[in-house]
Amino acid sequence: MKEFTVLWKVFRVLCIVQLILVAFSGMQALGMLFSRSNPALYFINMLAYTAVFMFVYHGLSILNYNYPDTPLSDKQKRIFNVLYLINFLLVAFLFARVVNDWWMVRFVFDPEMRKGYTWYMMTGLLLISWFIFIIHLVTLAGMFRLRRFIHENTLNTWYDQFDQKP
Secondary structure, eight states: OOOOOHHHHHHHHHHHHHHHHHHHHHHHHHHHHHHHHHHHHHHHHHHHHHHHHHHHHHHHHHHHTTTTTTTOOOHHHHHHHHHHHHHHHHHHHHHHHHHHHHHHHHHTTTGGGSHHHHHHHHHHHHHHHHHHHHHHHHHHHHHHHHHHHHHHHHHHHHHHHHOOOO
């Protein structure tokens, strides 16, 4: 197996951070599902974060097992394509989460609020929604490049096999 380049190592770390953030947000939505008044909203949140988690996990498994030139199976391609389309649509959902949490910005920068526990909680929730959104965009672009890179390397390996003369 060939070593990962620096960019793929950074991408892998971002995927792990995304898994942690999305798992935290999904567990928070699961907890709110049973304790708040609007369970349908939290159920949708939980499903969305689960889809993001599955996409990033599948991408990490492709990076670990198929990089740099092991071809993807038909099942891996199908799962990747479905998850990629779903997660492309979830960009709107994650951006809506950022916009929904925008009201906390005035409290985060208020010097009066910095004294209490509420400031830490609001800042954390605001940053988590931003980080999830930004890392998700990076993850979508990285997964596209990874899939394309594996495909090109696989084709080059096949061409090299048949171009060689015994």
